[in-house]
Amino acid sequence: MRIGLLAYGGLGGSGTVAAELAMGLAARGHVVVLVSSRRPFRLDAASGVRFVPVRAPDHAVLPGSLYGLAAAGALRTAAREHALEVVHTHYAVPHAASARLAELDLPVLHTLHGTDVNQLGLDPAFREVTARALARGRVTAVSRSLAEQARVVFGVTAEVVPNFVDADRFRPRPDRKARYVEAGEAMIVHASNFRPIKRTPDLVRAFAHLLRRGVRARLVFLGEGPERPEAARVARELGVRERVRFLPPTPHPEEVIGAADLFWLHSQEESFGLAALEALASGVPVVAARVGGLSEVVRDGETGRLVELGDVYGQARVSAELLANPDRLAAMRRAARADARRRFDPGAVVDRYLELYRAG
Ligand code: GMT
Structure with missing residues (x-):
């Protein structure tokens, strides 16, 4: 398949999970495009995953960086240029809304990670727009506890797909x-x-x-x-x-x-x-x-x-x-x-x- 992932980069757990998933999918021969604010720390350059940075311009007229809009733009461009067949977002704020804004004619899966639900998700500035975006796709959560919180906060039914670990790499030393x-x-x-x-x-x-x-x-x-x-x-x-x-x-x-x-x-x-x-x-x-x-x-x-x-x-x-x-x-x-x-x-x-x- 030709798969697009949208995630935060850097050190965070959600970005790490997205990077590890991207590498796991690429190792099976899928074409994987990772669209992200920063290159995830753990993304191995030799993995074959294509990295697309989100460039959020500053402009005198803008009150701040419009990351969510820039992520939508980067995702839409990536979907066209890489002929993506499916998009998978990680961390719902703002990525769920960014995917909706990108108006992709593709199946979209959203994975909830934590504070996107129980902190940012509770903020009236984000709650409704995120809930409506999540309702357009399928949703997973990394634990039962988080899936229950997502039901209360966003009114969505999330399937639990837990995080995972490479036990050959993480072993006693x-x-x-x-x-x-x-x-x-x-x-x-x-x-x-x-x-x-x-x-x-x-x-x-x-x-x-x-x-x-x-x-x-x-x-x-x-x-x-x-x-x-x-x-x-x-x-x-x-x-x-x-x-x-x-x-x-x-x-x-x-x-x-x-x-x-x-x-x-x-x-x-x-x-x-x-x-x-x-x-x-x-x-x-x-x-x-x-x-x-x-x-x-x-x-x-x-x-x-x-x-x-x-x-x-x-x-x-x-x-x-x-x-x-x-x-x-x-x-x-x-x-x-x-x-x-x-x-x-x-x-x-x-x-x-x-x-x-x-x-x-
Ligand atoms: O939700 C966050 O606080 C950020 C997120 C991240 O990107 O680091 O962490 C969450 O997602 C991780 C990967 O699924 C989980 O292992 C962390 O438990 C979770 N953090 C919290 O719930 C605080």
């Missing part, structure tokens, strides 16, 4: 642990875009509690974003800065995540938690706040532990318990990897999207 921590120390990793919704300063607070329990550990932050300075400030304030390491974003997060003992998240909201899934596939149990779709990804007690939102003591306590029990941790590591492989296989997800494209 214990040999790399010595690069990040000293012998005898536990390695805890968090990877994100450091937006306020990720509550990264709370992770530092939880880490300080962990150290107070006598656990020898280091917290490795992977990524970049607005709250990174605040996380560093809290680490200094709590006297743990020298045990917290900040690493820049990398197209190869698997090399860091796979070396860890635990992966931490404490997001305010998380429709799925792609980084958590990547940790599980790497054989790294996840300790996280029980929000959104995370309980669909992490099996509490089997592949990780979930605590109540805001319970930074709980985050530290359950982590200390796991780290103090090597047999339990090893069993959880095995269960995490096996479960991720079984339930979030890329092949099955690519198959399902192809069925939806063909169904029109």
